[in-house]
Amino acid sequence: MERIKSFSVDHRQLKKGIYVSRTDGDILTLDVRMTEPNNEPAMDPKAAHTIEHIGATWLRNSEIARHVIYWGPMGCMTGFYLIVRDLDFEAAIPYVKEALSVVRDWEGPIPGAAPEECGNYTYMDLPKAESRSLHYYRDPLSYAEKNVMWI
Template identity: 45%
Template sequence: MDRIASFAVDHNKLLPGLYFSRRDGDIITFDLRLKKPNTGDLLSNSELHSTEHLIATLLRNAPEKEAVIYFGPMGCQTGFYFLFDNRLLCCEDAVELLKRVFRQAAGFDGELPGKSAAECGNYVNLDAEAAKAVCKWYAELIAGWTVEQLSYTNE
């Protein structure tokens, strides 16, 4: 069985950042890593869930929304996957989109999108302030990120 690219990376050394994970035809997957190496520091369930609600909503409302396929948390809870259609959005523009959306999320004002029983099966752990803090930290982390830094070899 082929090993997926992200399993071939030493997660003890992988730094938080933005990485190119894979290409499936026209669909590209970026890994947004937020776990700090060797510390085990992960986002709490509330931070992960709240960040996902905010970023997914902003991506799906961005001018580039037609290129957005998916944004959501990794099962291992070390970050997020962002999938996009490379016919509609190149990698350089995807990096810029993520920078812009995380900056926008850091300054978000209002009720967290999807924060009701009718909209989310686990709405009680949603926290806009927690999401904003995560987004501010990550926006600062990737502020100068370029496509040259998307490789896992930059660990």
Template identity: 45%
Template sequence: MDTIASFTIDHERLMPGVYLSRQDVDPATGAVVSTFDLRLTSPNREPVMNTAECHTIEHLGATFARNHPDWANRVVYFGPMGCRTGFYLVVFGKLSSAEILPLVIELFTFVRDFTAEIPGATPAACGNYLDQNLDMARWLAKRYLARDLVHAEAGDERRLLYPSPLAQAPPA
């Protein structure tokens, strides 16, 4: 089997930031789809997010993105990475990390400032509605904005472009 692209990124050098993970033409629609890696923690160097705060950011981020006046019709998906170090944002269109950054900043500002009931956090709307942590979700969003996205916004390519891929073993 071929190694998928995300497993070729050197996670030992990856910093929190906003990265274009992949860009493909969707065979079903012919539309360009861009997948962004929104990395909130340094892989293998910082603690991962607990499921409760990750779940809360998922509920808030998906709600925000799918209701955004300019982006709602372009958002395909917003959700957590299995490793719990960040989120994927999938949108229609050929975009760079720098071009999606304003939406990411808006989204995490929304999470940081959110104080109401978490959308969809009811037994009827969610399969694990009790696994939520708004305070920690807000803290993570605040840290991501102040510690990481501020550098991406300033053009720090280490926060916008993946580090060099890992060396690939030659085919057997």
């Protein structure tokens, strides 16, 4: 099998930040790197699940809702993918930042955390999700137009 392009990116070089992962016509995939791979601890899966629920709910209720295709964690637990249609990189960045600040400041029940709404509804950890989102903001958020990793 051919090696996929994302495995050709040297993950030792990645820092926290927002990158263009790939473009497919009008579809843009963003790599929202929450930690430095292989250098900082990965996210706790329960925290990632919580960030997924809150972030997806907020994004799908935001001004860019009609553009959002997917928001979910990477299998390596070092970040999230945001897949959007008809939205460019610069326009998406403020919404990614706001989604993570919403998680950081969340109070109340976690959206979709009921047995009829989620296949693993008890697999959540709000304090760790808030902490991980805060960790994202402790250092200046880095991104640049030239941070295109693979296309």
